[in-house]
Amino acid sequence: GIQVEQSPPDLILQEGANSTLRCNFSDSVNNLQWFHQNPWGQLINLFYIPSGTKQNGRLSATTVATERYSLLYISSSQTTDSGVYFCAARMGGGSNYKLTFGKGTLLTVNP
Amino acid sequence: GAVVSQHPSWVICKSGTSVKIECRSLDFQATTMFWYRQFPKQSLMLMATSNEGSKATYEQGVEKDKFLINHASLTLSTLTVTSAHPEDSSFYICSASARGAGTGELFFGEGSRLTVL
Numbered sequence: 001g002i003q004v005e006q007s008p009p010d011l012i013l014q015e016g017a018n019s020t021l022r023c024n025f026s027d028s029v030n031n032l033q034w035f036h037q038n039p040w041g042q043l044i045n046l047f048y049i050p051s052g053t054k055q056n057g058r059l060s061a062t063t064v065a066t067e068r069y070s071l072l073y074i075s076s077s078q079t080t081d082s083g084v085y086f087c088a089a090r091m092g093g094g095s096n097y098k099l100t101f102g103k104g105t106l107l108t109v110n111p
Numbered sequence: 112g113a114v115v116s117q118h119p120s121w122v123i124c125k126s127g128t129s130v131k132i133e134c135r136s137l138d139f140q141a142t143t144m145f146w147y148r149q150f151p152k153q154s155l156m157l158m159a160t161s162n163e164g165s166k167a168t169y170e171q172g173v174e175k176d177k178f179l180i181n182h183a184s185l186t187l188s189t190l191t192v193t194s195a196h197p198e199d200s201s202f203y204i205c206s207a208s209a210r211g212a213g214t215g216e217l218f219f220g221e222g223s224r225l226t227v228l
Contacts, residue, residue, distance in 0.1 A: 030215060031215040031216070031217070033216065035219075040221075040222075041149070041202050041204070041221070041222040041224065042219070042221045042222060043155075043204065043219040045216070045218065045219075048215075048216040086154065086155070088155075088217075090215075097143065097160070097208075098145065098157050099145065099157070099206070099217055100157070101147075101154045101155045101156075102154065103153075103154045104154055
């Protein structure tokens with residue numbers, strides 16, 4: 001199956017700083033999603049971005065499908081941005097329909 | 112976005128008992144639902160894929176007789192942990208794909224935290 005790798009595994013920022021999280025995947029994908037897992041464990045959908053660029057407030061994401069990577073940008077970080085960010089990808093239909101998760105990036109934003 | 116709801120959020124049970132967790136798609140029909148398990152400080156691992164009206168497909172290493180999955184309708188899938196033991200304590204999360212959706216985006220429930228004493 002597809003392999004998904006995220007970097008860095010841990011990131012500590014001061015409030016107001018910007019950051020970039022990276023997700024590499026091993027095969028062509030037709031689904032690439034970014035999630036934020038809150039302290040209660042719930043996965044919050046940030047972006048559905050199999051290709052191209054999207055922005056939502058202080059967050060934006062870019063997926064370069066031909067080079068098999070995606071980036072999540074967080075600007076002007078806030079303490080509420082803390083948590084684990086997951087990237088997940090799937091290749092296609094049939095037996096490849098399942099979404100495979102990376103190991104996540106633990107972000108800590110200090111005041 | 113679409114809403115997926117799980118119940119219960121928390122459950123504590125004694126070793127040897129069975130626990131049922133429900134996953135509902137509230138505003139869309141889901142032909143396919145996925146069950147994941149997450150241990151502390153780890154990523155989400157897919158346990159099984161359930162399709163409405165048919166048997167679930169389990170990932171390698173997941174005991175199908177221990178983790179019973181039923182997807183009896185287009186809005187409800189259930190996971191039953193049978194004869195639970197302390198090592199089954201984990202965070203269980205379901206996700207759903209909208210019927211006929213071209214987006215492919217998956218939506219996740221709030222998760223259910225199981226503690227087996």
